[in-house]
Amino acid sequence: xxxxxxxxxxxxxxxxxxxxxxxxxxxxxxxxxxxxxxxxxxxxxxxxxxxxxxxxxxxxxxxxxxxxxxxxxxxxxxxxxxxxxxxxxxxxxxxxxxxxxxxxxxxxxxxxxxxxxxxxxxxxxxxxxxxxxxxxxxxxxxxxxxxxxxxxxxxxxxxxxxxxxxxxxxxxxxxxxxxxxxxxxxxxxxxxxxxxxxxxxxxxxxxxxxxxxxxxxxxxxxxxxxxxxxxxxxxxxxxxxxxxxxxxxxxxxxxxxxxxxxxxxxxxxxxxxxxxxxxxxxxxxxxxxxxxxxxxxxxxxxxxxxxxxxxxxxxxxxxxxxxxxxxxxxxxxxxxxxxxxxxxxxxxxxxxxxxxxxxxxxxxxxxxxxxxxxxxxxxxxxxxxxxxxxxxxxxxxxxxx
Numbered sequence: 001x002x003x004x005x006x007x008x009x010x011x012x013x014x015x016x017x018x019x020x021x022x023x024x025x026x027x028x029x030x031x032x033x034x035x036x037x038x039x040x041x042x043x044x045x046x047x048x049x050x051x052x053x054x055x056x057x058x059x060x061x062x063x064x065x066x067x068x069x070x071x072x073x074x075x076x077x078x079x080x081x082x083x084x085x086x087x088x089x090x091x092x093x094x095x096x097x098x099x100x101x102x103x104x105x106x107x108x109x110x111x112x113x114x115x116x117x118x119x120x121x122x123x124x125x126x127x128x129x130x131x132x133x134x135x136x137x138x139x140x141x142x143x144x145x146x147x148x149x150x151x152x153x154x155x156x157x158x159x160x161x162x163x164x165x166x167x168x169x170x171x172x173x174x175x176x177x178x179x180x181x182x183x184x185x186x187x188x189x190x191x192x193x194x195x196x197x198x199x200x201x202x203x204x205x206x207x208x209x210x211x212x213x214x215x216x217x218x219x220x221x222x223x224x225x226x227x228x229x230x231x232x233x234x235x236x237x238x239x240x241x242x243x244x245x246x247x248x249x250x251x252x253x254x255x256x257x258x259x260x261x262x263x264x265x266x267x268x269x270x271x272x273x274x275x276x277x278x279x280x281x282x283x284x285x286x287x288x289x290x291x292x293x294x295x296x297x298x299x300x301x302x303x304x305x306x307x308x309x310x311x312x313x314x315x316x317x318x319x320x321x322x323x324x325x326x327x328x329x330x331x332x333x334x335x336x337x338x339x340x341x342x343x344x345x346x347x348x349x350x351x352x353x354x355x356x357x358x359x360x361x362x363x364x365x366x367x368x369x370x371x372x373x374x375x376x377x378x379x380x381x382x383x384x385x386x387x388x389x390x391x392x393x394x395x396x397x398x399x400x401x
Contacts, residue, residue, distance in 0.1 A: 273353035
């Protein structure tokens with residue numbers, strides 16, 4: 001099957017351009033005529049072989065999806081048809097993977113398939129939250145509003161992710177530089193002093209003997225150290241891929257000082273914001289909780305949400321299982337209870353999400369402000385210890401002279 005670029009005109013005289021997968025030009029021409037289009041030209045897409053390799057490495061990001069939703073919503077609100085909107089989005093997209101996906105959706109919609117069903121067949125690109133909200137929008141005749149809410153939610157998710165990532169970049173860089181500095185000093189610099197100290201008829205300080213022994217070990221058995229690290233990382237990764245192993249690690253992460261508190265607040269912000277958006281868009285509460293559970297990265301948190309879903313299915317309040325899980329903070333539980341009693345659960349959750357998103361930002365900034373000086377002090381102590389181990393024997397030698 002090849003890819004063809006076509007130009008055509010519709011019954012209203014508007015020109016159309018697009019891409020279509022087919023075995024030959026005749027099939028493309030037949031499809032266009034069946035839709036009532038007047039064909040201007042059909043050409044084989046010659047650059048396909050070049051671009052295929054790039055598609056394999058292209059990833060559709062949250063930002064890409066947010067821009068797609070925002071533009072799609074604007075066009076639907078302006079009264080542009082679904083097919084025409086998708087055609088415009090196809091021509092404007094710069095992401096190869098997304099471009100290919102939009103083309104596939106457009107062809108399915110042209111064939112009479114509902115937009116939500118077409119999106120569902122591309123679930124590797126579009127998250128379930130996206131698909132469910134589009135389906136709710138289609139059912140209620142508010143597709144543009146649903147897309148607008150999806151766009152706002154994805155932008156919010158991307159912004160939170162960017163804040164956390166950017167805050168951790170500097171500490172990670174310092175950590176990497178520290179490791180390389182220590183390796184350079186112990187493996188590249190210290191060995192030059194070994195022979196000199198060995199020829200001295202004097203007792204070396206304990207710190208010097210320790211540093212020299214560490215340098216000799218790393219120089220001779222660096223491969224062993226790397227092997228141990230590799231085996232350790234591989235063992236942890238393999239254990240994490242096991243269902244019970246992942247659950248145990250996720251449970252441990254919720255209890256680790258600093259990291260556990262940050263993970264809980266991040267999960268609370270994500271749970272409350274996503275559930276609020278889904279409910280306000282008309283997605284049933286049972287389906288909404290199922291979607292929220294699936295997007296949670298922590299398995300223990302996801303299980304607790306599924307327990308809340310089960311409680312609602314049985315006609316009970318979801319507050320009790322959430323409280324028994326001892327994961328979410330009391331503020332969220334209280335707001336959920338009020339929301340259930342007043343029928344304004346989406347509003348209560350939205351207020352909670354705003355509070356905890358700010359808490360996550362403050363927590364990350366606080367951790368970074370704490371980690372940075374600790375890393376610098378730690379590097380200073382290690383480098384200072386290495387320099388001291390070299391200088392002490394020299395001072396002793398000068399005292400002897």
